[in-house]
Amino acid sequence: MSSERWLVSTLIAIHLIAISAASLPDPRELSLVGSAARPAAPADALARTATPALDATVAALAPIEAQAFRLTTPLRALTRTYIQAGLRQKWNMFANPVTADQYVRVAHYVESSREPGRIRVFRELVLPGQRENRARLVHMFRDKAILNSLEALAVNRLESHDAERSSDLDPVSAYFGNRFKTGYLAPDETVVRTEVWFGAAPMPPTGRRLTDLALQERWDVLQRYWDGPEEASPAATPPQRGALQGDADIAWRLDYVRDR
Amino acid sequence: MNHFLDRWERFWFASIPPHVYALLRIVFGFTGCVTLFGLRDLSTLWFLDGLVPLDVGAVGLKQYLVAHGAGHSAGLLLYLSTVASFVAMTIGFQTRLAVPVALFTSLMQVAWNYLPLSGADAAMRVFLFCLVWTDCGSVWSLDAWLAARRNPAAASVVDSGSIAPLRLIRFQVALIYFNAGLWKIFNPYWRDGSAVHYVVQSNVYRRLPHGMPLAFDQLVSVLTYATLVWELTFAFLLLLSRTRRIALIVGILIHLGMLSTIEVGPFHFVMLTSYLAFLEPEDVPRLPDRLQSLLGRRSRVPARVETALHR
Numbered sequence: 103m104s105s106e107r108w109l110v111s112t113l114i115a116i117h118l119i120a121i122s123a124a125s126l127p128d129p130r131e132l133s134l135v136g137s138a139a140r141p142a143a144p145a146d147a148l149a150r151t152a153t154p155a156l157d158a159t160v161a162a163l164a165p166i167e168a169q170a171f172r173l174t175t176p177l178r179a180l181t182r183t184y185i186q187a188g189l190r191q192k193w194n195m196f197a198n199p200v201t202a203d204q205y206v207r208v209a210h211y212v213e214s215s216r217e218p219g220r221i222r223v224f225r226e227l228v229l230p231g232q233r234e235n236r237a238r239l240v241h242m243f244r245d246k247a248i249l250n251s252l253e254a255l256a257v258n259r260l261e262s263h264d265a266e267r268s269s270d271l272d273p274v275s276a277y278f279g280n281r282f283k284t285g286y287l288a289p290d291e292t293v294v295r296t297e298v299w300f301g302a303a304p305m306p307p308t309g310r311r312l313t314d315l316a317l318q319e320r321w322d323v324l325q326r327y328w329d330g331p332e333e334a335s336p337a338a339t340p341p342q343r344g345a346l347q348g349d350a351d352i353a354w355r356l357d358y359v360r361d362r
Numbered sequence: 363m364n365h366f367l368d369r370w371e372r373f374w375f376a377s378i379p380p381h382v383y384a385l386l387r388i389v390f391g392f393t394g395c396v397t398l399f400g401l402r403d404l405s406t407l408w409f410l411d412g413l414v415p416l417d418v419g420a421v422g423l424k425q426y427l428v429a430h431g432a433g434h435s436a437g438l439l440l441y442l443s444t445v446a447s448f449v450a451m452t453i454g455f456q457t458r459l460a461v462p463v464a465l466f467t468s469l470m471q472v473a474w475n476y477l478p479l480s481g482a483d484a485a486m487r488v489f490l491f492c493l494v495w496t497d498c499g500s501v502w503s504l505d506a507w508l509a510a511r512r513n514p515a516a517a518s519v520v521d522s523g524s525i526a527p528l529r530l531i532r533f534q535v536a537l538i539y540f541n542a543g544l545w546k547i548f549n550p551y552w553r554d555g556s557a558v559h560y561v562v563q564s565n566v567y568r569r570l571p572h573g574m575p576l577a578f579d580q581l582v583s584v585l586t587y588a589t590l591v592w593e594l595t596f597a598f599l600l601l602l603s604r605t606r607r608i609a610l611i612v613g614i615l616i617h618l619g620m621l622s623t624i625e626v627g628p629f630h631f632v633m634l635t636s637y638l639a640f641l642e643p644e645d646v647p648r649l650p651d652r653l654q655s656l657l658g659r660r661s662r663v664p665a666r667v668e669t670a671l672h673r
Contacts, residue, residue, distance in 0.1 A: 103371055114374060114526060118533065121488075125541040127548075136548040149555035149583040156553040163547070188469045188487050193538045195481045195629065197545035197552075199560035235571045241627040243401055245566060247413045247477035269417070273477065277406065277413040308559045309579050317572070 120181035125191035129168040134260065135198045136160070205229055205301030205352060206248055207327070208278045211340070215290045223336045224286070227327035228278055235321050248274055252300065255357070266343065271298050271358040279360075282331060295340060298358035303351045316351060323350040374529060377522040378643035383498035384454070385646055386531070387461065389635040390489055391452030394464065397482065397628045398445050407478050408437035419473035440474055443467050454503020461498065465490040482629035485538060489636060492530040496523050501647075531639040536597035538633075539613075543593030552590055555583030567624040574623060589616060600640075610637055 103111070144153045178185075185191070206229035212222045229249070231242040255270040275296045283293055303320060306312060312320075326332045340359075341347075347354040406412045410433030416424050427436045444467040450460035468487050472479060499505040500520045509516070551557040559582045563573040592612050599609035614637065617630040 103367060107371065107375055110526065111370065111374065114530070117530070121534070121537060125537050127541070127545055132545070132548045135545060136550065138550050140550050140554055144554045144556075144583070146555070146580070146583050148587070152583070152587055153554045156547065160547055160553065167544070188465070188472070189491060190484060191488075191537065191541060193481060193484075193542040194545040195542060195626075196557070196561050197542070198549050199551050199557045200564060201551070201560050203565035205565075230566050234565050237571065238569050238625045241400055241625055243478035243627070244403070244406055244413060246480055246627065247407070247475075249566065250477045250479075251415075270415075272417070273413050273415050276411070280411055303565075305560060305563055308556045308582050309576070311572070311576055 116181070116184075119177060120184050121189055121191050123174040123177040123181065124185045124189065125193075126167070126171045126174055127192075127194070129164070129171055132164070132167065135194070136164075138198060138201075201305050202302040203305055203352075204249075204252075205303070205324075205354075206252070206274070207299040207301060207354065208275070208282075209295075209297040209299065209334070210279060210282045210293050210331070211295035211297075211336070212287065212291050213294045214288070215292075221294070221336050223334045224282065224331040225327065225334050226278070226282065226331040227324065228274070233328050234324070268298075268343070268358040272360075274298055275358055275360050286331065292362070294362055296358075296360045296362075297341070297356055299347070299354040300357045301349070301352040301354045303353070312351075319350045320352065323352065374524070374526045376525045378525045378528065379647050380497060380500045380520060380523045381502065381646040381649075382528060382639070382641060382643040383493065383496050383523060384500070384502040385638055385641075385649070386489070386493060386635075387454065387457065387498040388452055388502065389638060390486065390493070390632075391448050391464070393628060393631050393635055394448035394468075394486060395445070395452055396631070397486075398441070398448060400627070401441075401478060404434075404438060404441060407475060408441045409434045410437060412437075412475075413477060414475040415477060419476065424474075437474070440467070440470060444471060454499040454505050457499020457503055457505050458497060461490065462494050465494055480627055480629060482627055482632045485629070485632045485636070488534050489531055489632075492527045492534065495530075496527040497521075525643065528639055528643065531636065532600065535633070535636050535639065536600055539593045539596040543590060543596075546590055546593065552586060555586045558582050558586040558589065562623045564624075567626060569623060569625050585619075588612075592616060606640065610640055613637065 144150045205227060207225055208228050209223055209225045212224060213220065229245055231245050232238055251270055251274050255268065258270055259265055259267050275298055279293050279296045283291075287293070341356050343356055343359050345356040347356075401407050404412075407414070410416065410424055410428050414424075414437075416428065424433075427433050444464075447460055447464040447467050450456055451464045454460075465487065468483065468490065471483070472487075500523075506520075546552040546557070549557065551560060559579060562568060562578075568574075592609070596609050596613070599605040614634065617634050620626070621630045
């Protein structure tokens with residue numbers, strides 16, 4: 103082989119080693135993916151047979167994977183810069199399916215200089231961006247941006263051991279706050295508080311569906327938001343982070359508060 | 363040792379016609395252009411007062427731009443540069459520059475705003491990284507057309523390329539599926555056969571208002587296990603030509619099935635186009651002829667381009 107080919111061969115070998123080492127999942131992250139609780143027993147004969155076999159496989163595989171991850175740590179350390187330059191190898195799409203329907207609602211608290219002290223509250227649904235009672239034909243990158251913000255929040259809360267952390271939702275709050283102000287407020291009105299609520303509605307397990315009645319009740323609630331921001335009656339005291347509310351079968355949790 | 367080195371050299375440095383690289387350039391470039399069309403809401407996804415994290419990636423630059431009121435113009439400039447690089451890559455204009463620039467602007471996009479991006483963009487970047495190392499504009503490109511106009515005699519012969527970048531793309535595709543399968547098998551829903559149910563019924567992914575009908579649930583565990591097994595074995599199935607065909611056909615079916623039931627952006631398109639890397643490179647130059655004969659037309663392509671390989 104020519105010296106040039108020796109050099110290229112070395113670079114190829116380094117590349118393959120780097121991306122292979124980078125593709126080994128971190129056992130701590132794997133344990134998060136694996137910690138989801140099963141909502142129901144396996145539904146059919148195939149699942150009843152395969153589940154114990156796969157559970158046993160994973161029980162045997164987990165220590166091997168952890169050992170492989172530990173042994174390749176020096177390789178990852180050596181090639182970190184190379185991988186971070188754009189060759190990240192984390193392909194965990196749908197690895198941890200969410201077992202609830204997801205919603206995000208933003209509440210804007212508005213005060214007018216003409217009526218100081220009088221607060222009006224407007225709520226808008228920002229996820230999903232399309233009406234869910236219609237077929238979804240095109241991708242909404244805005245939805246993906248909100249889902250990625252929520253994922254960043256969940257991961258960072260776990261990694262930082264800070265359940266109060268919420269800065270990952272800053273872009274969501276700032277963007278929708280500005281958009282609401284531009285689209286709906288008069289010059290004398292300002293947004294004095296923004297809340298971001300995460301909503302979850304239970305998804306029935308395999309073999310079951312929501313009844314038409316339950317689905318219609320949920321859509322009736324969502325209809326109020328689909329027509330644009332809706333005005334809500336303000337509470338005597340604004341809710342604190344972690345507050346819970348219910349809307350049909352959607353359970354809302356206040357994840358983010360920003361007072362201005 | 364010599365035997366191993368010979369095999370290594372043949373495996374990584376065999377000469378192939380450059381058409382497969384041109385084909386990959388065109389399909390990845392086109393997919394990138396379509397993705398960028400979907401990302402055209404500049405005020406939401408590119409301007410710094412949009413849905414953009416200011417404390418992640420290029421933080422200093424973003425803060426500087428915001429402080430100087432240039433958050434909109436910088437976002438617009440980055441968007442237009444990215445579009446220009448992918449359009450140039452697709453049509454093969456200044457290709458040697460266009461492909462690295464498309465990779466660079468894709469990386470800039472991650473630093474600028476990773477929020478609307480997904481596995482599709484990450485896959486696109488790793489494939490572009492492989493394409494950077496080869497000349498994918500010597501055929502089926504504006505560059506080649508312009509060169510032929512300048513010097514018609516030289517246009518009938520094109521240089522062959524090394525197979526190494528193609529092998530790297532194939533390895534990358536296999537690694538993507540193996541890694542995806544590894545993540546999945548650790549999740550209880552993938553092991554109990556219900557994962558596909560939760561994915562296709564999710565209100566943020568499903569295409570139809572009611573999701574899939576109840577009768578579909580009889581297939582859920584089969585589809586869940588089929589996906590899991592296929593992802594974990596894809597890399598090994600590629601080793602033999604007969605099983606490789608099965609792996610790719612199953613892959614096409616799985617991606618098309620997901621495409622028709624859930625809406626997750628360009629990921630399926632990027633992966634399906636990456637399958638073109640598994641075509642036999644020697645067959646690719648004849649693809650236009652085959653397409654034309656399939657369409658029932660006589661070829662209007664002049665004498666077949668002779669590669670340096672066959673000289």
